[in-house]
Amino acid sequence: MKHLNKVLVAAMMVMGLNSQAQDSNNPWAISFGANAVDTRASATGGNGWLDQHFSQPFAAKDNWNVLPSVSYISVSKYLGDNFSFGLQGSVNKIDKYVKFDPTALGHDARGNVVSNPGDLMYYGIDASVKYSFMTLINSKVIDPSLHVGGGYTFFGDSSYGTLNPGAGLTFWFTENVGLALETSYKKSFGDREDVSGTPDAPSHFQHTAGIIFKFGGKDTDGDGIYDKDDACPDVAGLKEFNGCPDTDGDGIADKDDSCPEIAGPKEFNGCPDTDGDGIADKDDACPEVAGPKSLNGCPDTDGDGVADKNDKCPNVAGPKENGGCPWPDTDGDGVLDKDDKCPTVKGTVANSGCPEVTAEVIKQLNDYGKTILFDSGKASFKEQTFAVLQSITDILKEYPNSNFMIEGHTDSDGSNALNQTLSENRASAVRNYLVEKGINTDRLKSTGFGETKPISSNKTAKGKAENRRVEVSLIKD
DSSP: HHHHHHHHHHHHHHHHHHOOOOOOSSSSEEEEEEEEEEEEGGOOSSSSSHHHEEEEEEEEHEEEESSSSSSSSEEEEEOOOTTTEEEEEEEEEEOOOEOOTTTTEEEEEETTEEEEEEEEEEEEEEEEEEOOTTTTTTTEEEEEEEEEEEEEEEEETTTEEEEEEEEOOOESSSSSSEEEEEEEEESSSOOOOTTTTBOSSSEEEEEEEEEEEEEOOTTTTTTTGGGGGGGSSSSSOOOTTTBBOOOOOOOGGGGGGGSSOOOOOOOTTOOOOOOSSSSSSOOOOOOOOOOOGGGOOOTTOOSSSSSSGSSTTTOOOOGGTTTTTTOOOOSSSSSOOOOSSSSSOOOTTTTTTTOOOOOOHHHHHHHHHHOOBTTSSSSSBBBGGGHHHHHHHHHHTTTOEEEEEEEEOSSSSSSHHHHHHHHHHHHHHHHHHHHHOOOOGGEEEEEETTTTOOOOOTTTTHHHHHEEEEEEEOOOO
């Protein structure tokens, strides 16, 4: 019963401590299997220390004590930098005890004899720090290691501490399951035998073989990549993208893909370029028709710098200001409408597309002006004058970009002041009539010269008639 209590205590200590394991992905490991105890190392026979301890390392049938059941369990946790810390509990039964006694019957060539000390129960509680060489040899299957630690051994009725250097070799079948082999030399801190010859505190080798499981790694999205290494821990992804998905399968992880649901090349951050014009569809105003980058991927058939979709004349080059169409010349005078101050009246280039007022035109206006008749001493027109005024109006309309001065003149009858006023009023009357007939008021000015500019003698009736006149002159810019 007392031995059973020792097993329970050992198991509770092993399972209850936060010990250390195999790697950072799965920081915890548990191993269980069979152990063998070999007391050959404590026998004094042999030529020197090495021969004494290692002369029969694999004499399992003769020297090893093995229980035909699970007889050890260990728990470990990863410390970092290939180091781990572990705690192990083991149980065995000693029915093969090696002793150096060259006088005893049945001794071997080295003077060792194997006896049964009375089926002594064996319990071990051991802690160790292990260093794995798996990373150094760049292997994912073979995992050699060295360890050192200490423990406490219950050997029959005796108990004692040990120093435990050793080595191990694990073969990983999968990332989490493997076969663990380990051996430790447990150097005793006690006597070999008591005075009666009963084994007391022998140094010994303990070998273990068992199944090891690594666990504790967190994989939230279940994609086989642990959260600590998963760039997208909440979304299942691919190993080549550090656990991030590639929904459209274009070789670019969704987190780096500007078009995660539509496949596209890397140079466009995963977006397609349907028309092959070097502009990704998402940035292409015309994704199905090739066009230059300067026009956001839209074509320009006539090469006028206006994309066809915005070009009112896509097959004929024209300026952007006119919607891609050429400027018209409505009146055909060689001056484009945009520059033509008289776009519907044929003119000259020198006069910005407007017709030029020639000396002949001015003469014609003044010929009409001489026939304008006013009521005597007044600024009102005689009835027959309206046809003349209409003729003057028609001529002025032919020159919509020209400005004119209407001048009034009188004969010498009456006072100068009266004649001045009368000439101004008559010139103003002509101007007002022309404005009423559609001539822009800004194009016309009027003035009066009274009797100061006669063209004939005021001594004759004929001369006076010629001096009573209206003249039209061109106002030049």
